[in-house]
Amino acid sequence: xxxxxxxxxxxxxxxxxKTPAAESTTVEGxxxxxxxxxQNALDQVAGQEQQAKDMNNKFVLGExxxxxxxxxxxxxxxxxxxxxxxRNKVIEAYQEIMRTQI
Numbered sequence: 001x002x003x004x005x006x007x008x009x010x011x012x013x014x015x016x017x018k019t020p021a022a023e024s025t026t027v028e029g030x031x032x033x034x035x036x037x038x039q040n041a042l043d044q045v046a047g048q049e050q051q052a053k054d055m056n057n058k059f060v061l062g063e064x065x066x067x068x069x070x071x072x073x074x075x076x077x078x079x080x081x082x083x084x085x086x087r088n089k090v091i092e093a094y095q096e097i098m099r100t101q102i
Contacts, residue, residue, distance in 0.1 A: 048076040052073045
């Protein structure tokens with residue numbers, strides 16, 4: 001989960017290091033990198049949910065402690081909540097753009 005919280009800091013660093021040559025990229029190129037970034041983030045959330053499921057199964061079998069299973073479950077829950085909030089903000093921004101008068 002800590003990795004997901006640091007996504008914002010990682011996204012800011014490349015923007016601060018932009019050079020004029022980097023600004024000349026096409027819209028299609030930047031759209032592709034955003035979609036791959038988004039896909040990677042969603043894959044990480046799915047991976048954390050699968051890891052939590054595996055830890056819960058191992059807990060039932062007695063292979064891990066309750067604290068390990070709970071930490072894994074909470075990480076997956078927080079990641080899912082973060083993803084949901086980001087989705088809600090994107091939808092809200094889209095609706096605001098659609099309401100704007102041209």
